[in-house]
Amino acid sequence: MNVALLIIAHAPLGQALLDVTQGTLGEIPIRHALLDVNRDTEPDQIRRQAREMALALEQGDGVLVITDIYGSTPSNIACALQDMEQVRIVTGLNLPMLIRVMNYAGLDLIALTEKALSGGHDGILAITPAENREYCRHA
């Protein structure tokens, strides 16, 4: 089994992130699906699609749903899944979050949700001029 991953994002962002992750790691080591949100998609239809995808992914260990931005259509669509007990939703998808999730794909749903959050946050850094010199010496 293992937790599965459902990405819900404005097209073409989800696929771009999956492509870069695949290029970085050589594989996507977690059962996953991508729901592309286009501006002209009919809301009820895409909510049904989200539900079908989550149900298809769920094999007993739950589904981590990651959306690109809080308060926009992809996060609203994730609401269609709120009555599934084994679903957690994280917003603000970035590459460090996705790589962290891949690196800890064997964790349970609660722990993997925490890794998504910490991976996303830890990856957001300012390289100040001083740190920059230190970082760049090793780059």
Place this chain on the structure above:
Amino acid sequence: MNVALLIIAHAPLGQALLDVTQGTLGEIPIRHALLDVNRDTEPDQIRRQAREMALALEQGDGVLVITDIYGSTPSNIACALQDMEQVRIVTGLNLPMLIRVMNYAGLDLIALTEKALSGGHDGILAITPAENREYCRHA
């Protein structure tokens, strides 16, 4: 004048983020350029390209450089800009960060760098089942 934005990211991530931002806001209200990093790009050549882009963008108020992930090629390339005084580098690009930068495009370099950081961090949230119900009521 105003600060300019240089995005350095693994292709096709930067363009995907710009496309979604443009679709969300209707425009990209900041002078900007995108440097796509492909795995087969020659390092010295792309460092030169980064430098040329930053110099072309700089009109006196500085350049905010945002990369997709710390410690990987795009952030290493940003090192080519370390001797430019009016450059700040932020890693971990996500959609909330980019939207926040657009919304505060008139700020100075230091303040805009802070907005990029806070926008990126604020956008990473777990919607717990309880919060989810509250959020979804209004979605």
